[in-house]
Amino acid sequence: MFSREIVPVAPEAVGVHRDRLHQAIDVLRSGVGTAFPGATLCAFRRNKCFLDLAFGTHGGSSPARLESLYDLASLTKPVATASSVLTLVERGKLSYTDTLGLLFGEENAGGWKAVTVKQLVTHISGLPAWLPLYKSGLGLESAVRTILATHADDRPKPGGNYEYSCLNYILLGRIVESVSGKSLSAFARENIFAPLGMIDTMFQPDALTQKRTAPTQSEEGPEDTTPVTLCGSVHDGNARGIGGVSGNAGLFGTARDIARFGNALLHPGEVRLFGDPTLARIWENQIPGVGGQSLLFYTDGNGYNPSGDLLSPRTVGHSGYTGTILTIDPANDLVVSVLTNSVYPTENGVGKPGWLALRRRFLNALAAAITG
Numbered sequence: 001m002f003s004r005e006i007v008p009v010a011p012e013a014v015g016v017h018r019d020r021l022h023q024a025i026d027v028l029r030s031g032v033g034t035a036f037p038g039a040t041l042c043a044f045r046r047n048k049c050f051l052d053l054a055f056g057t058h059g060g061s062s063p064a065r066l067e068s069l070y071d072l073a074s075l076t077k078p079v080a081t082a083s084s085v086l087t088l089v090e091r092g093k094l095s096y097t098d099t100l101g102l103l104f105g106e107e108n109a110g111g112w113k114a115v116t117v118k119q120l121v122t123h124i125s126g127l128p129a130w131l132p133l134y135k136s137g138l139g140l141e142s143a144v145r146t147i148l149a150t151h152a153d154d155r156p157k158p159g160g161n162y163e164y165s166c167l168n169y170i171l172l173g174r175i176v177e178s179v180s181g182k183s184l185s186a187f188a189r190e191n192i193f194a195p196l197g198m199i200d201t202m203f204q205p206d207a208l209t210q211k212r213t214a215p216t217q218s219e220e221g222p223e224d225t226t227p228v229t230l231c232g233s234v235h236d237g238n239a240r241g242i243g244g245v246s247g248n249a250g251l252f253g254t255a256r257d258i259a260r261f262g263n264a265l266l267h268p269g270e271v272r273l274f275g276d277p278t279l280a281r282i283w284e285n286q287i288p289g290v291g292g293q294s295l296l297f298y299t300d301g302n303g304y305n306p307s308g309d310l311l312s313p314r315t316v317g318h319s320g321y322t323g324t325i326l327t328i329d330p331a332n333d334l335v336v337s338v339l340t341n342s343v344y345p346t347e348n349g350v351g352k353p354g355w356l357a358l359r360r361r362f363l364n365a366l367a368a369a370i371t372g
Helices: 018-029 073-090 100-104 106-112 117-121 140-148 166-180 184-193 237-242 255-266 276-283 351-368
Strands: 038-045 048-056 216-218 228-230 251-253 316-320 324-329 334-340
Touching: 018 038, 018 048, 018 351, 038 255, 048 255, 073 117, 073 166, 073 184, 073 251, 073 255, 073 276, 073 316, 073 324, 100 106, 100 140, 100 166, 106 140, 117 166, 140 166, 140 237, 166 184, 166 237, 255 324, 255 334, 324 351, 334 351
Parallel strands: none
Antiparallel strands: 038 048, 038 334, 216 228, 316 324, 324 334
């Protein structure tokens, strides 16, 4: 079991130039009030934390803190859902070649019965990127029925086209539950979060935890009126309609925990989440010629990959719509997590495009701080 405590070392101790690191921090800090209200960030190099910082506010008078929780949005996909799928595969409970016809029944799976687990994980199932599932009824079972009832005839054939889709991961979340016999929340907590000491990573934060959770604003969802301000309730409308625990979104956490997760993959130690064959597939593109996606992350060439311009081509990562990233560069032995609530106080105001541009410039400046 990992200790919760993180004590940063001097950046020079891990080959990071102090002045250039501060320049990178200043780049990110310049976004306070324009790209986001505040941010927390945590970074590791050579298996040691060298950056653990918070600045700005949650969006009012409450300051951003190292203990602040953020809506992780699509970081839920690698951190909770795909990691749970990989765990079940390693335990012999599931196969990447298992089809939706096998897992849901051929009649229930309809035109999607030939889609495999791996095609869901790597976003080459042919399913559309998104549907307003909350309009078809609430709850996970309703969402699954709506997804599987989608007409497949006018969609790309499975395996032939990369299209990032939340629907893939809603189905994967349901698969984790049916195969494990536990909720996605419970399975991920017991098998991913707890072993790594990620005690601040969770679905559905309770009332006490919500007091240190940054708010968001959502303009779509199951509510009668939108936009709606949320704090501790997931920003994603479909995940809210499902009940807050969904394979595509719903996870909350701290920058420390997310960086800890990435570092545990890069430096498996006393607690190994995965064996070597799985770890290799985490860093490597699994769909060459079609797209850039590993079993957990975006890879080189995927426009969604939060890699900047100067990190190595081996860099992988994932982002979340609310303003969150996890970036891992194995070649430079670097892990960095940045969490913001760029969708507050408005979802589609100046914050969102400002954050997307700023994160690239920050990663460029951080890469330039690496000295060896």
